[in-house]
Amino acid sequence: MTMNRIQLLPPQLANQIAAGEVIERPASVIKELLENSLDAGSKQIEIDIDKGGSQRIKVTDDGSGIYEDDLALAFSRHATSKIRTLDDLERVGSLGFRGEALASIGSVARVTLSSRTQDAHSGWQIKIEGQATASNPIPVAHPKGTTIEILDLFFNTPARRKFMRTEQTEFGHIDEVVKRLALSCFDVGLSLRHNKRVVHQLRAGEDDHTRTQRVASICGDHFIEHALYIDLEASGLRLWGWTSLPTFSRSQADLQYFYVNGRMIRDKLVNHAVKQAYQDVLYNNRYPAFVLFLEIDPLAVDVNAHPAKHEVRFRESRLVHDFIFRNIQRALAGLRPGQQATSAHKPNIPDITYSKPPQQQKIPLQVQEEIALYKALHEIREIKEAEGLVAHNVVQPPVASDNFVQTLESIASPKVEFSHPSPFPKLEGIITKNSEVPILGFALAQLHGIYILAENEQGLILVDIHAAHERITYERMKKELEAEGIKSQPLLIPITLTVNEIEANTAEQAADVFAQAGIEIERLGPTTLVIRSVPILLSDRNMGQIVRDVLSDLIENNLSSRVSNLIHELLGNIACRSSIRANRNMTIPEMNALLRGIEHTNNSGQCNHGRPTWLQLTVDDLDKLFLRGR
Numbered sequence: 001m002t003m004n005r006i007q008l009l010p011p012q013l014a015n016q017i018a019a020g021e022v023i024e025r026p027a028s029v030i031k032e033l034l035e036n037s038l039d040a041g042s043k044q045i046e047i048d049i050d051k052g053g054s055q056r057i058k059v060t061d062d063g064s065g066i067y068e069d070d071l072a073l074a075f076s077r078h079a080t081s082k083i084r085t086l087d088d089l090e091r092v093g094s095l096g097f098r099g100e101a102l103a104s105i106g107s108v109a110r111v112t113l114s115s116r117t118q119d120a121h122s123g124w125q126i127k128i129e130g131q132a133t134a135s136n137p138i139p140v141a142h143p144k145g146t147t148i149e150i151l152d153l154f155f156n157t158p159a160r161r162k163f164m165r166t167e168q169t170e171f172g173h174i175d176e177v178v179k180r181l182a183l184s185c186f187d188v189g190l191s192l193r194h195n196k197r198v199v200h201q202l203r204a205g206e207d208d209h210t211r212t213q214r215v216a217s218i219c220g221d222h223f224i225e226h227a228l229y230i231d232l233e234a235s236g237l238r239l240w241g242w243t244s245l246p247t248f249s250r251s252q253a254d255l256q257y258f259y260v261n262g263r264m265i266r267d268k269l270v271n272h273a274v275k276q277a278y279q280d281v282l283y284n285n286r287y288p289a290f291v292l293f294l295e296i297d298p299l300a301v302d303v304n305a306h307p308a309k310h311e312v313r314f315r316e317s318r319l320v321h322d323f324i325f326r327n328i329q330r331a332l333a334g335l336r337p338g339q340q341a342t343s344a345h346k347p348n349i350p351d352i353t354y355s356k357p358p359q360q361q362k363i364p365l366q367v368q369e370e371i372a373l374y375k376a377l378h379e380i381r382e383i384k385e386a387e388g389l390v391a392h393n394v395v396q397p398p399v400a401s402d403n404f405v406q407t408l409e410s411i412a413s414p415k416v417e418f419s420h421p422s423p424f425p426k427l428e429g430i431i432t433k434n435s436e437v438p439i440l441g442f443a444l445a446q447l448h449g450i451y452i453l454a455e456n457e458q459g460l461i462l463v464d465i466h467a468a469h470e471r472i473t474y475e476r477m478k479k480e481l482e483a484e485g486i487k488s489q490p491l492l493i494p495i496t497l498t499v500n501e502i503e504a505n506t507a508e509q510a511a512d513v514f515a516q517a518g519i520e521i522e523r524l525g526p527t528t529l530v531i532r533s534v535p536i537l538l539s540d541r542n543m544g545q546i547v548r549d550v551l552s553d554l555i556e557n558n559l560s561s562r563v564s565n566l567i568h569e570l571l572g573n574i575a576c577r578s579s580i581r582a583n584r585n586m587t588i589p590e591m592n593a594l595l596r597g598i599e600h601t602n603n604s605g606q607c608n609h610g611r612p613t614w615l616q617l618t619v620d621d622l623d624k625l626f627l628r629g630r
Contacts, residue, residue, distance in 0.1 A: 026053025283610030
């Protein structure tokens with residue numbers, strides 16, 4: 001027989017080829033079975049695994065069940081109860097819809113399927129062992145719902161079985177799939193056992209407390225303690241869930257869960273939007289953690305974009321990207337001291353157990369005793385008196401001149417070139433005679449020319465002077481840039497670029513994108529571009545390479561923030577160089593002005609390099625350090 005003749009593949013071989021796309025490893029089987037259970041309306045699902053899934057996988061649910069006549073059909077390719085027409089596919093709300101999962105699993109394993117519907121008098125069971133034909137259904141005792149047991153995965157495809165990893169590795173993938181799906185269905189209880197040992201026992205519940213408990217059990221209490229809950233809606237989109245504070249980050253992207261209409265996905269567009277939202281506040285090479293849910297009209301998203309349904313396509317990708325990016329960025333920027341999780345700005349205090357000595361009464365810090373002193377700081381005539389009183393008890397740096405506050409009040413906003421940014425925030429409207437104790441309290445002293453020690457109602461505040469001032473300066477420059485836009489300058493000698501035809505077409509179509517970034521670009525020929533204007537702030541950069549990089553982003557992702565990122569990076573460097581350096585002696589009014597600036601600045605919990613700007617030590621923390629009350 002010649003090899004160049006076209007022929008139909010045998011059904012079993014076709015199913016095994018399809019299984020290669022859908023069933024990569026035991027975790028893929030778990031994903032498909034759990035999605036079927038959820039689509040069946042299950043409220044309780046039990047998963048039993050032996051030997052990392054290679055020996056045995058069993059999933060039991062209390063869903064709607066499968067009719068006797070449909071049991072064998074369930075193992076046929078492209079057989080499903082979830083869609084009927086193309087319109088159903090475009091509006092699909094179920095997790096599964098292709099009807100390939102059971103057929104693929106049945107072609108590479110020994111499968112037993114038992115099920116009973118609500119109106120059936122008994123359950124029914126069929127078996128299939130790596131072949132196209134299932135056994136005849138037999139009656140069995142079974143509660144409402146479905147049980148599917150899979151033995152000896154890949155028993156008839158030895159090559160695939162050789163590619164399986166160790167038991168521990170394979171179970172790690174299963175555990176991750178179960179956790180991802182558990183976060184998508186708070187109203188469903190799940191249990192997972194491996195080698196007869198309970199790994200997860202998750203209680204169902206739709207109230208906020210139960211949801212938070214499930215997220216904490218899967219992502220850890222530390223994540224919840226350092227997470228910001230958001231719930232935002234606009235333009236027919238809703239984004240809700242938990243996203244980590246910038247002070248909580250990971251060395252890799254291993255704690256990132258994103259769902260679109262309840263479907264877990266891994267999407268480049270979404271990852272780019274979240275990464276961009278954290279750009280100004282996250283330390284280099286660190287990743288945010290999040291559990292986020294996007295709700296969108298099913299017609300606006302194509303879920304049939306990946307064989308394993310890991311990816312989706314958005315019809316309005318730019319709208320979705322900007323919605324995710326803007327809302328997360330605003331939520332993070334809107335945090336102020338006192339609104340963030342307490343532990344996010346608290347160092348780890350060791351909980352050491354000692355034999356209990358005679359107890360001594362706590363002596364709490366009495367910040368109220370200093371209020372009258374610090375309220376007077378806004379009045380020039382009382383500055384010297386205030387500094388004298390504080391200096392009597394605490395060693396202080398040299399005092400400021402009498403016109404210090406006037407100088408602070410009169411400092412103008414920096415010019416567009418940002419060559420001389422203001423060293424302190426304006427005090428107007430921040431400190432008044434009737435002010436209560438501010439969130440970050442009042443300054444007590446400067447430590448080693450690097451830190452501010454301040455006292456608030458909770459205890460002691462430690463502030464990194466340079467990092468805090470850097471953030472204040474940077475945010476002020478960003479606001480001015482946003483208000484005035486990116487200013488460009490024409491080039492005396494335009495830059496000519498030779499590109500391929502796809503890049504030239506992209507540049508022509510995205511002329512408005514380049515214009516918003518301060519770049520005037522024109523197409524002169526099939527593969528020739530000319531740059532006529534560039535942003536003033538990037539005039540000394542290699543604009544030819546920048547334009548090529550932007551075109552690459554637009555072709556790959558249909559969007560680019562490269563120019564904006566470069567400008568913000570430049571502003572960050574200017575802010576860093578312009579901020580207060582170590583060993584500069586500061587007066588009490590200067591330190592208090594900086595504290596008030598932190599309280600009224602976006603993203604003030606960390607500098608633009610991601611380092612924290614301040615920490616809180618409560619009285620209880622101090623008691624613990626000094627073993628008071630033990």
